[in-house]
Amino acid sequence: PEDANDTFRDMWGHAGRRIIVAGTAVIEGEENPEEAVAEVYEAARAGDISPWGENDAVAFPYLPVPDDPPAVTVMERFDAIDTDRYTFANGTVLHVKKTSYQPNEVLVDVHFGPGKHAEKVPGLGMLAEYVVNAGGVGRLTKNELEDALAGHNVQATFKVGEESFSLKGSGLSTELELLLHLVFSRLLDPAFREDAYRLSMERISQMYE
Secondary structure: OOHHHHHHHHHHHOOOOOOOOOOOOOOOOOOOHOOOOOOOHHHHOOOOOOOOOOOOOOOOOOOOOOOOOOOOOEEEEHHOOOEEEEEEOOOOEEEEOOOOOOEEEEEEEEOOOOOOHHOOOOHHHHHHHHHHHHEEOEEEEEHHHHHHHOOOEEEEEEEEEOOOOOEEEEEEHHHHHHHHHHHHHHHHHHHOHHHHHHHHHHHHHHOOO
16 A cells, blocks of 8 residues: 555646536636636645545345245246246246356346336436436435445346336346345335436436537
């Protein structure tokens, strides 16, 4: 750490600074925006910097596995496409197919609901994707969920299709159980957070601009 810090200070020790305001920020009520930006920078530089502190570990998964899972009522084999189909007592249908596209990777695609057929306002499906994916899950924000999954290679993304909603997940085959927990949590404990909605509206506005 000492060598890295010394090297960083040598590389960062020049006097010149370039301050960049990115995005669609509007600096209102100022005759000279450059001076306003410089004042904010100088105030930040003059302030005290607190040492980095580790956050408390976030527990995941937190939803319990059902004690009485539904039984398989029908099991079918389709040799022509090398696929197995399992129908459960609650109506859930599972298709399983082994491929060699990506060794040691598992892909999960869970479909439910009517998708864009339920869209009462044009564009609502696109907004829903932004909000749900930016909101994390019920007990964890997006950042907390990312912290809890740090070191693992699993992800699950909410999509709104023409005929169904879906959760598209991927992960290492050795982490299939964790991947299923992630899909399980996104499905049964979704989050619709106000800050995720505001961020989504800003991103969509920037896209249209």
